[in-house]
Amino acid sequence: MLAARVAERESQIVLGVDPDPGALWPGAGDGLEQDGSPRDRAARLVLAHCRALIDATAEACVAVKLQLARFEVLGAAGWSVLADLAGHARRSGLLVIADGKRGDIDVTAAAYAAALFGGTDTPFGTVEGLGADLATINPLMGRDSVEPFVRAAREVGAGVLLLVRTSNPGAADIEDLPLAAGGTVWERIAALVEELGRPQIGESGVSDVGAVMGATEPGHLARARELMPTATFLLPGVGAQGGRVESLAPAFAPGRAGGLVTASRSIVNAHAALGGDPAAAARSEAERLREAAWSISAGSSAWTEQR
Amino acid sequence: MLAARVAERESQIVLGVDPDPGALWPGAGDGLEQDGSPRDRAARLVLAHCRALIDATAEACVAVKLQLARFEVLGAAGWSVLADLAGHARRSGLLVIADGKRGDIDVTAAAYAAALFGGTDTPFGTVEGLGADLATINPLMGRDSVEPFVRAAREVGAGVLLLVRTSNPGAADIEDLPLAAGGTVWERIAALVEELGRPQIGESGVSDVGAVMGATEPGHLARARELMPTATFLLPGVGAQGGRVESLAPAFAPGRAGGLVTASRSIVNAHAALGGDPAAAARSEAERLREAAWSISAGSSAWTEQR
Numbered sequence: 336m337l338a339a340r341v342a343e344r345e346s347q348i349v350l351g352v353d354p355d356p357g358a359l360w361p362g363a364g365d366g367l368e369q370d371g372s373p374r375d376r377a378a379r380l381v382l383a384h385c386r387a388l389i390d391a392t393a394e395a396c397v398a399v400k401l402q403l404a405r406f407e408v409l410g411a412a413g414w415s416v417l418a419d420l421a422g423h424a425r426r427s428g429l430l431v432i433a434d435g436k437r438g439d440i441d442v443t444a445a446a447y448a449a450a451l452f453g454g455t456d457t458p459f460g461t462v463e464g465l466g467a468d469l470a471t472i473n474p475l476m477g478r479d480s481v482e483p484f485v486r487a488a489r490e491v492g493a494g495v496l497l498l499v500r501t502s503n504p505g506a507a508d509i510e511d512l513p514l515a516a517g518g519t520v521w522e523r524i525a526a527l528v529e530e531l532g533r534p535q536i537g538e539s540g541v542s543d544v545g546a547v548m549g550a551t552e553p554g555h556l557a558r559a560r561e562l563m564p565t566a567t568f569l570l571p572g573v574g575a576q577g578g579r580v581e582s583l584a585p586a587f588a589p590g591r592a593g594g595l596v597t598a599s600r601s602i603v604n605a606h607a608a609l610g611g612d613p614a615a616a617a618r619s620e621a622e623r624l625r626e627a628a629w630s631i632s633a634g635s636s637a638w639t640e641q642r
Numbered sequence: 643m644l645a646a647r648v649a650e651r652e653s654q655i656v657l658g659v660d661p662d663p664g665a666l667w668p669g670a671g672d673g674l675e676q677d678g679s680p681r682d683r684a685a686r687l688v689l690a691h692c693r694a695l696i697d698a699t700a701e702a703c704v705a706v707k708l709q710l711a712r713f714e715v716l717g718a719a720g721w722s723v724l725a726d727l728a729g730h731a732r733r734s735g736l737l738v739i740a741d742g743k744r745g746d747i748d749v750t751a752a753a754y755a756a757a758l759f760g761g762t763d764t765p766f767g768t769v770e771g772l773g774a775d776l777a778t779i780n781p782l783m784g785r786d787s788v789e790p791f792v793r794a795a796r797e798v799g800a801g802v803l804l805l806v807r808t809s810n811p812g813a814a815d816i817e818d819l820p821l822a823a824g825g826t827v828w829e830r831i832a833a834l835v836e837e838l839g840r841p842q843i844g845e846s847g848v849s850d851v852g853a854v855m856g857a858t859e860p861g862h863l864a865r866a867r868e869l870m871p872t873a874t875f876l877l878p879g880v881g882a883q884g885g886r887v888e889s890l891a892p893a894f895a896p897g898r899a900g901g902l903v904t905a906s907r908s909i910v911n912a913h914a915a916l917g918g919d920p921a922a923a924a925r926s927e928a929e930r931l932r933e934a935a936w937s938i939s940a941g942s943s944a945w946t947e948q949r
Contacts (some may be wrong), residue, residue, distance in 0.1 A: 377769055402753075409769060436744070443711045473745060481812075
């Protein structure tokens with residue numbers, strides 16, 4: 336599913352949708368109704384901004400990554416916006432990545448998975464989930480906290496992305512700790528990704544259990560690729576966090592869908608650097624990233640085939 | 643805040659509110675309107691059930707723990723129920739624990755914290771958060787992913803509870819890994835809890851950064867107390883997961899508020915074992931737990947003072 340979509344759209348770019356209600360595009364609220372509570376008005380404005388952002392950049396992207404925190408800030412109104420945007424992204428030909436970094440004991444993990452993927456049964460019929468194609472998962476609580484997500488995703492042809500080595504400086508505090516048995520915490524999580532993902536490797540060369548691998552520490556990518564030869568890597572940290580597309584080549588070893596390059600602030604705020612209309616600047620920056628990643632991924636696959 | 647409330651209510655029992663829409667109390671839907679979508683009808687039923695559960699057991703409890711996953715399953719309607727229940731619990735004299743196990747990079751962590759604690763500024767005014775008194779946090783991503791929660795909590799006199807050693811069998815997979823430098827992953831997280839919490843130790847003897855310590859492995863509790871002498875422990879796993887109140891004594895070394903005993907299924911399903919009316923059975927089981935924990939906590943504090 337993912338590999339086919341990457342090929343069809345010739346893109347590995349993931350638009351990070353991460354709206355700060357205090358820093359939306361100028362003009363995003365033009366023509367909106369002005370009534371209602373602060374919560375409802377903010378939700379309406381966030382929705383308009385995010386739809387405009389998706390419309391401006393969809394052509395250069397393969398997926399949107401919806402940052403759940405930014406919608407939860409608006410409570411129930413925010414969850415309505417989230418569901419609307421997931422539908423809008425799908426209709427724009429994009430995959431939907433629910434970025435919530437959930438993780439909990441089995442029954443609770445199953446509830447989170449129902450909310451993000453297929454839905455849940457009630458005495459009144461099925462209540463649909465968000466319909467995500469991929470969701471980020473926090474594996475700290477271990478294998479039995481991850482498996483319900485993997486199962487629920489498989490039932491609907493979706494996938495999961497486990498946090499392995501994240502893009503923030505604090506990732507060093509726990510994820511990088513050296514283990515008595517050798518390797519680090521993140522390398523142990525990488526092994527879990529590989530264990531859980533194997534049964535589903537398709538002709539695409541990538542499995543349905545992927546990894547979040549921060550683009551800010553490209554030195555880790557080659558090692559990560561050794562440990563997880565078939566996992567898709569979601570690569571945050573390009574742009575505002577300092578990562579560069581050019582250093583991501585090892586991610587694409589299994590093929591074009593081996594890496595998904597996610598960018599949020601560098602796209603939405605491109606007009607600050609490039610000037611002009613925010614939508615045009617965002618489109619231009621997304622297209623620049625698309626070309627850079629597509630080019631790197633071709634070289635990397637060829638390099639792997641030669642080995 | 644927590645210590646005073648524990649003293650006032652003479653209880654360390656946390657009612658886990660974890661509604662499965664397919665397994666609610668018989669009669670919970672009596673008198674409810676029957677129109678609307680499956681989502682709206684399920685939300686109405688879940689709300690009625692959870693309010694009845696809180697009403698039945700509030701007297702024996704100090705807090706409710708709202709399991710966010712169970713509300714997210716219902717999307718926007720679920721978040722409305724969540725906000726309603728937080729208010730209902732507060733009006734019943736209970737503290738509110740938001741159990742979402744969130745964790746993310748700094749700006750995103752700040753957004754989650756705004757959603758759970760004080761709220762967020764928008765161009766239209768402040769949008770209130772859930773108003774939680776405590777929230778569970780996943781520290782895998784390190785110190786800079788936790789600090790925004792600590793700051794946001796302190797601003798409103800609330801606190802956080804970091805996952806340290808959880809109650810599920812899979813906790814052994816990552817949390818128990820021995821480190822090259824000695825100790826385990828969970829012991830390293832325990833050190834982080836202690837570092838972050840120290841500045842706020844009040845006269846109560848407990849800090850505003852606590853720990854989730856599963857009650858299913860009581861052997862860990864004494865060690866955890868050495869590493870985190872002033873942290874409040876949230877103790878899940880009593881009842882359905884096999885933990886026993888009697889083994890929790892080390893938690894109460896810093897005082898009565900050193901441990902919060904959370905129980906979900908054992909209270910809500912007490913009528914299956916005890917028979918009779920679900921509300922009466924739940925009240926009876928909550929009161930039984932309250933007495934057991936209160937009694938253990940007295941002995942433990944005395945024992946500590948003698949050392």
